[in-house]
Every structure is written in C-alpha cells, then in structure tokens.
Amino acid sequence: MDIALGAAVRIRRRTIGLSQEALAEQCGVSFQQIQKYENGTNRISFSRLVQIARALQCRVVDLMDVLDQPDREPSGDLDMLSRMRTPGALELLSAYERLGPEARTSLVAFLRNVAPEAAKESAKVA
Secondary structure, three states: OHHHHHHHHHHHHHHHOOHHHHHHHHHHOHHHHHHHHHOOOOOOOOHHHHHHHHHOOOHHHHHHHOOOOOOHHHHHHHHHHHHHOOOHHHHHHHHHHHOOOOHHHHHHHHHHOOHHHHHHHHHHOO
C-alpha cells in the first residue's frame, strides 16, 4: 500500500510539472524524503499526506483512490502504478495522448513488433 500511495503521489506531482525539490519545500521536508515517500520506502503519515495533497492541488482521496475500491481487485491498479514508475513511462504516455488515432495504432503495432514479450503481457491484461 505504501508503494501504491507513493506512486500516486509521483504521478500527480509529475502530471502537474512539480519537481521533488519544489514539493519538498512546500511540505517542509528534504527532496530525499519525497523520494522515499514516492518509492514506498517510508510511510506517509496522514498529516504529511494532507500537506502533500495541498501542494499537489488535489484532495487526499484523489491520491488514495486506488487503495479504496472494494468492488475491484486492487492488484491491477497497483500493477499499473508500479509500471508508471518505470523511467520514461509518464513521458511516453504524455506523448501518446497527443497522437492522433492512426498514429497511436501504428505506434502500438510497432511496439508489439519491437518488444514481443511486452505484447504477450498486454494481451494477458486485456
């Protein structure tokens, strides 16, 4: 759960273009502490989570949403959050969102050819 919450913090921080240093400054901690939160190494206290949510301009529940969905199996969400921690994943997703439908289809086909193991994995998830 700590890893999933940390990943949600990282995704939100990067989505709004905030550096770890800027988030740390707004929360009164070191950027190394933010790294530990985002990696799930250190647990985020509730009071710190409130500070982080304010700095990230969102609600606490927005960050915790992946942890609190009783009607769905959380493992899929946790897996997705773990994958989003892969270096370059957010940049790739951001670029993908800007592509048109034909370009997206071509890119996915290309990636399936370049990384056949990844295509097998995505077929299992779908």
